[in-house]
Amino acid sequence: MTTPAVETTGITKRYGRAVLAVDRVSLRVDRGELYAFLGLNGAGKSTTIRMLLGMIRPTSGSAAVLGQPVRAEAPELWGRVGHLVETATAYPELTVRENLDVARRLLGVRDGAIVTRAIDRLGLGPYRDRRAKALSLGNLQRLALARATLHAPELLVLDEPANGLDPAGVIEVRALLQELVADGGSTVFMSSHILAEVDLLATRVGIVHRGRLIEELDSEALRRHRDPRLEVGAPDLDAAAEALVAGGYEPRRLDHAAGARLELREPRALDRPEAVAALLAAAETPPSHLLIARETLEDHFMRLTASETAA
Amino acid sequence: MTGLRAALATEWLKARRSRVPWLVLAGFSLVPLVCGLFMLILKDPEGARRLGLLGEKARLTAGTADWPTMLSMLAQAVAVGGAILFAFLTSWVYGREFADRTLRGLLASPTSRGAIVVAKAIVVGVWGIAIAAWVVVLGLGVGLLVGLPGWSDALAADSVRNMFAAALLTIALQPVTALLASVGRGYIAGLAWAVLMVAIAQVLAVLGLGAVFPWAVPGLVSGAAGPEAVIPPASIALVLLTGAAGLVLSVVWWRRADHTG
Numbered sequence: 001m002t003t004p005a006v007e008t009t010g011i012t013k014r015y016g017r018a019v020l021a022v023d024r025v026s027l028r029v030d031r032g033e034l035y036a037f038l039g040l041n042g043a044g045k046s047t048t049i050r051m052l053l054g055m056i057r058p059t060s061g062s063a064a065v066l067g068q069p070v071r072a073e074a075p076e077l078w079g080r081v082g083h084l085v086e087t088a089t090a091y092p093e094l095t096v097r098e099n100l101d102v103a104r105r106l107l108g109v110r111d112g113a114i115v116t117r118a119i120d121r122l123g124l125g126p127y128r129d130r131r132a133k134a135l136s137l138g139n140l141q142r143l144a145l146a147r148a149t150l151h152a153p154e155l156l157v158l159d160e161p162a163n164g165l166d167p168a169g170v171i172e173v174r175a176l177l178q179e180l181v182a183d184g185g186s187t188v189f190m191s192s193h194i195l196a197e198v199d200l201l202a203t204r205v206g207i208v209h210r211g212r213l214i215e216e217l218d219s220e221a222l223r224r225h226r227d228p229r230l231e232v233g234a235p236d237l238d239a240a241a242e243a244l245v246a247g248g249y250e251p252r253r254l255d256h257a258a259g260a261r262l263e264l265r266e267p268r269a270l271d272r273p274e275a276v277a278a279l280l281a282a283a284e285t286p287p288s289h290l291l292i293a294r295e296t297l298e299d300h301f302m303r304l305t306a307s308e309t310a311a
Numbered sequence: 312m313t314g315l316r317a318a319l320a321t322e323w324l325k326a327r328r329s330r331v332p333w334l335v336l337a338g339f340s341l342v343p344l345v346c347g348l349f350m351l352i353l354k355d356p357e358g359a360r361r362l363g364l365l366g367e368k369a370r371l372t373a374g375t376a377d378w379p380t381m382l383s384m385l386a387q388a389v390a391v392g393g394a395i396l397f398a399f400l401t402s403w404v405y406g407r408e409f410a411d412r413t414l415r416g417l418l419a420s421p422t423s424r425g426a427i428v429v430a431k432a433i434v435v436g437v438w439g440i441a442i443a444a445w446v447v448v449l450g451l452g453v454g455l456l457v458g459l460p461g462w463s464d465a466l467a468a469d470s471v472r473n474m475f476a477a478a479l480l481t482i483a484l485q486p487v488t489a490l491l492a493s494v495g496r497g498y499i500a501g502l503a504w505a506v507l508m509v510a511i512a513q514v515l516a517v518l519g520l521g522a523v524f525p526w527a528v529p530g531l532v533s534g535a536a537g538p539e540a541v542i543p544p545a546s547i548a549l550v551l552l553t554g555a556a557g558l559v560l561s562v563v564w565w566r567r568a569d570h571t572g
Contacts, residue, residue, distance in 0.1 A: 047571075050569075050570070050571065053418065053419040054418070054419055055415065055418050055419065055569070055570040055571075056569045056570065056571065057567070057569060072418075072424065072566050072567070073313075073423050073424065073425075073566060075313040075314070075421040075422070075423060076421070078419045078420050078421050079421040081419060083415075083419055085415045086415070087412065089411060089412045089413050089415070089416065090413070090416075091325055091328075091411070091413055092411065093325070093328040093329045093330070094324070094325065094328055098324065098328070101324075102321040102324065102325070103416065105317040105320055105321050105422075106314065106317055106318070106321060106416075106417070106420050106421070106422040107420065107421055107422075108314060108317060108421045108422065147416065
């Protein structure tokens with residue numbers, strides 16, 4: 001078994017007694033994965049990311065990156081990791097090229113050509129000699145991404161990589177990340193608020209809420225969410241489920257923000273929902289809700305976090 | 312200390328490109344110019360009154376327009392001005408990483424945090440020495456332009472040595488400012504600390520306790536307590552130890568603190 005790119009065991013960060021920013025998060029990201037870490041503002045994403053990068057010391061638990069325990073000073077390890085934490089920043093008095101050259105030196109890379117390649121890759125050519133303070137938010141984000149990917153790192157940790165980018169920029173970043181994972185063999189651990197983008201990119205998703213990792217979805221679960229399903233609501237959901245099982249269907253209970261429902265994914269249910277309605281009516285548990293739904297990751301995320309908040 | 316060379320190159324580039332070190336240089340350049348103006352007034356008070364440089368009723372009770380006075384003023388101005396202006400430079404070099412939120416680019420890097428802290432200290436030191444040298448050269452030039460009497464090679468050598476010693480000791484204390492700028496995560500704490508230390512140093516020097524307070528020692532070395540004042544080697548050692556402690560604590564803080572900014 002290969003060493004995971006990221007592994008945390010019960011990692012926790014507490015500020016004083018009142019604030020529990022991250023609560024016993026255990027996760028594992030294998031090499032070559034594009035793992036999306038999702039959560040509302042203040043859910044603990046950035047704190048977790050900072051702990052993975054040795055910027056914050058966990059109160060308890062442990063984290064390992066590329067097989068090495070995370071420490072503030074680990075030159076060999078950090079030379080294999082690229083990162084963009086929260087908002088993109090750069091030295092305002094330095095040009096784009098100088099900012100990247102500073103990063104190159106700090107990474108200990110001798111080959112100055114990587115700066116030119118990063119500028120070209122992120123479409124920063126027209127701005128190479130422009131001072132960072134004169135860049136738009138989108139171009140500042142490109143610069144931060146260029147810095148994070150400068151040395152083709154084995155692991156890329158990105159906090160909101162598409163922040164401030166226009167739609168074309170979002171597509172470029174998507175292509176860049178896919179290229180890094182597919183061609184470069186990199187692993188990406190990213191947080192994002194753009195869930196439609198995550199849905200297109202991620203091979204696995206972790207949802208964090210109030211500091212806790214409440215769900216992980218692998219590629220199969222992500223696919224299932226994208227596939228259509230027939231949602232069934234009824235006054236007596238248990239009776240409806242019994243009737244459906246008796247009719248040869250395989251209903252699954254679904255906790256929805258609007259109330260509990262049953263879901264059917266069989267093609268015959270999707271092709272002929274009226275037959276499902278007739279079956280339930282015959283069993284004297286007529287449906288109150290019958291809808292062919294296709295849940296996006298966003299829908300799923302909102303439903304899950306809403307039910308967690310309610311709980 | 313991995314990456315000290317890389318850290319030095321990047322810190323030097325940042326300092327060269329920024330306005331702040333140049334502003335400190337410009338601010339310090341005012342010191343010999345003001346000293347020269349004062350000499351000009353002392354040399355010809357009536358002429359200065361006619362030019363509006365001196366109020367009609369103002370009386371100049373101390374000092375004569377000559378090289379010993381000029382060099383003594385310059386040395387004391389370097390010590391007191393340096394305490395504020397070098398602290399301004401130091402607060403910027405360290406505090407800007409927090410204020411501009413560029414710190415995160417320095418963390419999780421093959422270049423160690425210790426190397427970055429030390430590189431910043433070296434850049435502050437080199438800039439500080441360059442600024443002190445410029446002030447000495449400018450002061451001598453201004454003195455020549457004013458046409459001051461009383462020059463002697465021995466006096467000049469002695470004064471220049473005192474000025475550099477005062478500047479170096481002030482620079483040696485800057486790691487404490489760096490620590491405050493780091494812990495305060497910005498410019499303000501370091502600067503406020505420097506102003507407070509200058510104020511306390513003045514009081515303690517008057518009370519005759521300057522030799523035991525590190526921030527008062529550069530002023531004593533500059534000749535503020537009179538040319539005969541003897542500075543015990545322990546006072547110099549105290550300054551160096553204080554600076555070294557500031558540097559070590561800065562490195563420890565950068566390594567161990569939670570960096571959330």
